[in-house]
Amino acid sequence: MVKAESPRALEQPGKMYVKGKYLYVNEIKKGIHIIDNGNPASPKFxxxxxxxxxxDIAVRDNILYADSFxxxxxxDITDPAAPKEVGRVKNVFKNGLFDGGGWSLNESVGAINDQNVEWETETITVNCEENVSPGWWWGGIIAFADRAFLSNSSSAAPQSSGSNGQAGSMARFALDRNFLYAVGQSQMHLFNISKPAQPVDFATINLxxxxxxxxxxxxxxxxxxxTGMFIYDNTNPAEPxxxxxxxxxRACDPVVVHENIAYVTLRTGTACAGAQNQLDLVDVSNPSAPQLIKSYQMENPHGLSVDFPTLFLCEGKHGLKVFDVTDKFTVDRKLLAHFKDMHAYDVISLGKTLLLIGEDGFYQYDSSNPKDLRLLSKIPVGKAI
Incomplete structure (x- = not known):
């Protein structure tokens, strides 16, 4: 049922993604808006x-990846006005809703479950040799399996990668070399995208x-x-x-990283049933033994983005806060600005431009002066541009 339709207004915006001059904004559980942002002051659906x-959304070159139940x-989005489905991996997200639903507090979305069982009976004729050692037979199978596994691992090793876009901190999709990673509620799915238009279900890691x-x-x-932040070594992208x-x-927490510091937000008022509203700075210089640097109390932190030394932090209905994080021990005393006139869910810093999305719409700012963000444009909910 995937198909291109006429542009429509934002109704319940979710995740956002940017690549080149195009923005991709998820309409929760319904689809994706493609927006021409060649002129940030006047974006066009x-x-x-x-x-x-x-x-969720991810884009490699001219291929867009999306979950659909x-x-x-x-x-293929070579022509953004006429995207075409070119590949599909069926029934890979087993509960039918890999992310557990949307982020709106008032949203209630049920999963779709599908079971399609086919039974086959086959008779096989074998020639069993009485004098063959069972040990040799099993050893041969194991040796064959090992060779097959090594061959598969070798062929999966990426040689090159295309051009990726940029996601926000709330993303469940990530691209790295020839792999797409999708984290569900309990698993990480690896898809081999060495042939970008035809992703292949490669492996699943229980988390x-x-x-x-x-x-x-x-x-x-x-x-x-x-309950925390996992760190995986991805030197071999086929085997994190x-x-x-x-x-x-216990709390919901997105994370972003700059150099040796991870910035983690924890918030209440969600299905995570947490009791904390705070920003944690974590030393990840030794990724095998991360250490808390300091925690800072916040109001209801959501997504965040770092353009060092500036940290942009979404506070939900409390708006957007901008911090100078040069000194990791005095972040709470280095609040540069607090913009309260919007709902802030997630944010992407693009150097001198800032993208922000919330329940009331999509915003773009000139962020060349972090103390005084200048609004370039807004796409409000309920209005098509």
């Missing part, structure tokens, strides 16, 4: 891609319950969960290896 059950779909976000950085994967877990009290 190009098309709406109807993708039932969609929650239990499936992963790939679309534990309450997984929420993924942030790739410096050959590592930083994964936010309801867990290095550590930084634990905190």
């Amino acid at each position: 190009v098309t709406f891609i109807n993708i039932p059950g969609n929650g 239990s499936d992963l779909v790939s679309l 534990g319950w309450g997984i929420e976000t993924i942030f790739p950085y410096d050959n590592k994967l930083f994964i936010g969960s309801a 290896k867990q290095l550590s877990m930084f634990q905190h009290g």
